[in-house]
Amino acid sequence: MIMTQEEALYKYCLRLGDNALIHSQRLAEWCSNAPFLEEDLALTNLSLDMIGRAQSFLKYAAELEGQGKTADDLAYRRSERQYYNNLLVEQPNGDFAFTMTRQLFVSVFEMLFFEALKKTANDMIAAISAKTLKEVRYHVAHAEDWVIRLGDGTDESHFRMQKAIDELWMYTGELFEMDEVDKVLIMNGMAIDLESIKPEWENYISNVLEQATLDMPKDIYMQTGSRKGIHTEHLGHILSEMQYLQRSYPDATW
Amino acid sequence: MATDTQLDLWEVFIQNKSGNHYMHAGSVHASDKKMAIQNARDTYTRRSEGSSIWVVPSAAIVASNPSDGDMLFDPSNDKIYRHPTFYIMPEGAKNI
Numbered sequence: 001m002i003m004t005q006e007e008a009l010y011k012y013c014l015r016l017g018d019n020a021l022i023h024s025q026r027l028a029e030w031c032s033n034a035p036f037l038e039e040d041l042a043l044t045n046l047s048l049d050m051i052g053r054a055q056s057f058l059k060y061a062a063e064l065e066g067q068g069k070t071a072d073d074l075a076y077r078r079s080e081r082q083y084y085n086n087l088l089v090e091q092p093n094g095d096f097a098f099t100m101t102r103q104l105f106v107s108v109f110e111m112l113f114f115e116a117l118k119k120t121a122n123d124m125i126a127a128i129s130a131k132t133l134k135e136v137r138y139h140v141a142h143a144e145d146w147v148i149r150l151g152d153g154t155d156e157s158h159f160r161m162q163k164a165i166d167e168l169w170m171y172t173g174e175l176f177e178m179d180e181v182d183k184v185l186i187m188n189g190m191a192i193d194l195e196s197i198k199p200e201w202e203n204y205i206s207n208v209l210e211q212a213t214l215d216m217p218k219d220i221y222m223q224t225g226s227r228k229g230i231h232t233e234h235l236g237h238i239l240s241e242m243q244y245l246q247r248s249y250p251d252a253t254w
Numbered sequence: 255m256a257t258d259t260q261l262d263l264w265e266v267f268i269q270n271k272s273g274n275h276y277m278h279a280g281s282v283h284a285s286d287k288k289m290a291i292q293n294a295r296d297t298y299t300r301r302s303e304g305s306s307i308w309v310v311p312s313a314a315i316v317a318s319n320p321s322d323g324d325m326l327f328d329p330s331n332d333k334i335y336r337h338p339t340f341y342i343m344p345e346g347a348k349n350i
Contacts, residue, residue, distance in 0.1 A: 036260070038282050038293035045296050145288055 008184035009122070010064045011084065012191060014074070015181070015227075017057030018085035021075055022235070023106060024050035025242050026093055035096055042142060046103070049135040056128045076246035080236050081229040088171035090235045097150055097160040101168050103143035108204050109175045110136045112197040121189035144208050151212025162214050173222025175201075181227075261285045263312040266294040268304040276308050284309075 027047035034040035058071035088106060093099045114136060118129040150157040176194040185191030206216050225231060245252060261283040267276035279298040284290035290309040298304065318326060330336055 036283060038284070038297055041300070042292065042296040045300060142292055145292070149285070149289075 003180050003184050005184060005188055005190075006064060008181045009190065010061055011181045012185055013057045013061035013064065013125075015084040017054045017061055017071075017074070018083050019089055019106075020050040020057065021054035022083070022085040022238060023089035024048075024054060025238055026089065026091075026102075027099075029093055030099065039096075043099075046139055046142070049139070053128065053132050053135070056131075060124050060128070072246070076243045080231060080239060083231065083235060083239075084226055084229060085235075086171070086174050087223055087226050087232050088168065088175065090232060090238060091168065091171060092234055094164065095160055096146075097157070098164040098168070100143050100146040100150070101161065101164040103139060104147050104208065105168060105172055105175075105205070107136055107139040107143050108208075109197075109201055111140050112200050112204075113192065113194075116192040116197060120191070125190065147208055147214075148212040151209070151214040158213065161212065165209070165214055166217055169217040170220055170223050174224050174226060177224060177227055179227045261289075264290040264294070264309045265312050265315060266290075266298055267308040267310070268294075268298055269306040269308075270303060271305050276306070279303075281312060282309070 024047045027043050027050070030040065030043040031047075032040065034043050054075065055071050058074045062069040062071055062074055086106075088102060091098075091102060111133070114129040114133045118126050118133060120126050120129065147161065151161045152158070176198045178194050182191050182194065186193055209216050223232070262285065263281055264284055265281050266279045268279045269276045279294075282290060282293040282297055284293050287309070291307060294307050294309050295304075299307065
């Protein structure tokens with residue numbers, strides 16, 4: 001059975017919303033734990049940008065679904081297999097080098113992705129993309145500066161950066177995976193061909209790593225699964241914390 | 255002596271809109287100019303307070319000595335003719 005455009009659009013918005021939501025939740029875990037006060041604010045700022053983006057995409061997804069749900073219903077009342085965020089964003093924060101590496105990989109992808117997506121034939125997605133692009137450019141600048149600073153820093157910081165890059169690399173292949181959702185929407189000019197931004201992504205990352213005196217990993221086995229709702233063991237733990245309140249006290253209000 | 259483990263200190267000045275004065279907003283820690291601007295942005299302009307930022311290394315600021323207060327500031331206190339209190343503000347002028 002072929003997927004309808006509505007179905008595809010709904011799933012596409014879930015993917016984009018979930019990426020922002022789960023990454024945001026991860027960054028929020030740094031609140032009061034960052035290396036110093038200013039960085040604490042910076043990380044929670046990134047997190048808040050992503051919450052806003054998640055809200056826009058999930059609200060639109062709920063409208064497309066047409067079952068009277070809200071963005072909150074989608075954020076807090078789905079189970080693990082119904083999330084479509086990339087595996088990369090659910091990976092634990094690790095040390096600061098890990099968090100910044102994940103941020104660089106994701107934000108550079110998002111910068112190229114939303115730059116292309118703002119020309120989509122779908123007005124709502126175009127509007128959200130244009131707004132997101134401004135935020136994401138800052139995320140890239142922030143992550144890039146830290147990666148260069150730490151990579152080209154002390155022996156210790158260099159070692160930690162290289163370790164983070166090597167360990168997270170296997171989650172980057174999935175960013176560019178496409179399934180039926182993408183195919184249906186690409187035909188209608190609503191989604192973008194992810195393969196087309198891959199060379200630019202690799203180029204950008206390799207440039208940053210070179211400035212940071214870090215080695216770009218060789219091609220290795222790439223993890224996969226999130227397009228089908230299959231996740232690493234970490235997502236369940238994030239959800240149990242994130243959804244606790246709504247699950248225990250449905251419709252709780254202040 | 256305890257070593258300072260913090261990064262360098264920078265003073266932050268924010269302009270809320272084009273044409274207005276830059277106002278001192280506070281300070282941030284940062285290791286270089288770029289980080290100082292980013293930290294200032296994240297610390298002081300989160301609620302649309304600014305449209306432009308200056309950061310200055312705190313060490314570059316020269317301050318007057320408090321014990322020179324009498325010499326520097328007292329002479330102006332008793333000369334009311336130095337104050338522009340005899341002018342009537344034109345209607346509608348907000349910043350003079």
